[in-house]
Amino acid sequence: MFFSTTLLVAFAASATAHMTIEHPVPFGKATLNSSPLGPGDFPCKQRSGVYDITEMNQWNAGETQTIDFKGSAVHGGGSCQFSITTDSEPTEQSQWKVIHSVIGGCPSNVTGNLPEDADGHGAATFPVKMPENIPDGRYTFAWTWINKVGNREFYMNCAPVQVGSGSNKASTASVSEALSSLPDMFVANLPAEECSTKAYEDFNYPNPGQSVVEGNGGSLGDTLTGAGCDKMTKMGAGNGQMGTPSQPEASQPASSEAPAATSGYAALPSNGGGVFAPGASSAPAAEPTPAESTAPVAAPTPTYVAEQPSSAPEQPAYSSPPQVPDNSTPSAPPSGSDCTPCDNDGAVVCIGSNMFGLCNRGCAVAQPLANGMSCSGGAVVASVKRSAKFPRAHLHRRHGSSLLI
Structure with missing residues (x-):
C-alpha cells in the first residue's frame, strides 16, 4: 500500500x-x-x-x-x-x-x-x-x-x-x-x-x-x-494555406492615429480668427463613439471664441488687423511684457512716447515704434513733422500693415 x-x-x-x-x-x-x-x-x-x-x-x-x-x-x-x-x-x-x-x-x-x-x-x-x-x-x-x-x-x-x-x-x-x-x-x-x-x-x-x-x-x-x-x-x-493576420479593432486606433479633437469645434484658423461651432450644414452633429467618450472633453465654449476675455494675449493677437491684408510674419512681443489695460479693441494705444500697442481683448502689449515715429496724445505721429494729425482710422490701417513688421 x-x-x-x-x-x-x-x-x-x-x-x-x-x-x-x-x-x-x-x-x-x-x-x-x-x-x-x-x-x-x-x-x-x-x-x-x-x-x-x-x-x-x-x-x-x-x-x-x-x-x-x-x-x-x-x-x-x-x-x-x-x-x-x-x-x-x-x-x-x-x-x-x-x-x-x-x-x-x-x-x-x-x-x-x-x-x-x-x-x-x-x-x-x-x-x-x-x-x-x-x-x-x-x-x-x-x-x-x-x-x-x-x-x-x-x-x-x-x-x-x-x-x-x-x-x-x-x-x-x-x-x-x-x-x-x-x-x-x-x-x-x-x-x-x-x-x-x-x-x-x-x-x-x-x-x-x-x-x-x-x-x-x-x-x-x-x-x-x-x-x-x-x-x-x-x-x-495544416491545409497548406496562409491567411492574413487580423488587425486591431477600428474602435481602438493607435495613439498616433487618435482624433485631434473630440469637442466638435473647428480648428483655429491660421489668421487668428474666431472659432465657430459647426452650423453650415442642417445635418445634426454625430454622436461621439464609445471610444471617443472615454477621452476628456473640454467644457462647451461660446460660439465665437475670440471674444472670450483673457488675462494675457494669445499669439494670434499680434497679427495685423483684418482690415488690411498682410502676409508678413508678425513680430512676437518682448518676453515678460506687461499688459496695458484698454477698452477700444483694434485701436492703437500709446504707451509712453516711443512705444505703442494694439488693443486686443482689453489688453495692449508694448512694442517699440519704428525709427522716426513717436506716440503722443493717443496718436502715432512722425517725429519730423510732415503734416498735421492724420485721421486715427488711417493710422490704424497704416501701422497695422507696416509698423508691425
Whole structure:
C-alpha cells in the first residue's frame, strides 16, 4: 500500500512539474497545465478557455525576444521549435511556420530533470527573432517540444502576439512572401503508437530552417517508427494555406492615429480668427463613439471664441488687423511684457512716447515704434513733422500693415 501511494504521489508531482512557457504570456494561462498533448489536444492544447487572452504580447518585426519556461521536468532536454501562424484562434487547418529551431538541450541541457519545483525557473532561455519582413498584424506563436528521456511525448503551448501597430494592413500576398520560405512545424508522438521518435535521442528535425542552434553534447537522431508518420509529421502544415493576420479593432486606433479633437469645434484658423461651432450644414452633429467618450472633453465654449476675455494675449493677437491684408510674419512681443489695460479693441494705444500697442481683448502689449515715429496724445505721429494729425482710422490701417513688421 505504501509503495502504491508513493508511486501515485511521485506521478502527480511529475505531472505538475512539466514545462510551460512563461514568456511570451500564453493563452489561457489560468487553465494551462503542463502535461503533454493528447491526440485531441492539437493545436495549442485544446480545452475550455484555450484562447483566453491574459496579456497581448507585443513582438515587432526584426525584434529578438527571450523565451523562458516554468517547471522542472525537462526530461533530459530534447528538441524544440518556435513557430507562428496567421490564425488568431488556430485549428487543425492552421499552417504553422517555424521561425527558430533548437536541436538538443531544449528546454534544458541536463541528463534528467531539474530539482522538483512546479514553479521553478531553472530551465534554459532562448533568444528568438521575429522575421524582419513580417507584416503588421496579430499572429499566434507556438512552442513545441519533443522530449529526450521518458515516454514519447509532444508538448505545445501557444501565445497571442501583435506585430507592429496595425497601421500597415497586411495582405495575403505580403504574408506569403515573408513566410513561405520557412519550414512547416514538425509533429510526432501524437500519439506515439502511430508515430514515435526514439528515446535518448535529440530529434534532428528534417527541415529546421535557417535559424537553428544545436545544444552542447546533443545525441542527435532522426529515428521515426510507426505507420502514421507520413500523416502525423505534416500536421503542422495544416491545409497548406496562409491567411492574413487580423488587425486591431477600428474602435481602438493607435495613439498616433487618435482624433485631434473630440469637442466638435473647428480648428483655429491660421489668421487668428474666431472659432465657430459647426452650423453650415442642417445635418445634426454625430454622436461621439464609445471610444471617443472615454477621452476628456473640454467644457462647451461660446460660439465665437475670440471674444472670450483673457488675462494675457494669445499669439494670434499680434497679427495685423483684418482690415488690411498682410502676409508678413508678425513680430512676437518682448518676453515678460506687461499688459496695458484698454477698452477700444483694434485701436492703437500709446504707451509712453516711443512705444505703442494694439488693443486686443482689453489688453495692449508694448512694442517699440519704428525709427522716426513717436506716440503722443493717443496718436502715432512722425517725429519730423510732415503734416498735421492724420485721421486715427488711417493710422490704424497704416501701422497695422507696416509698423508691425
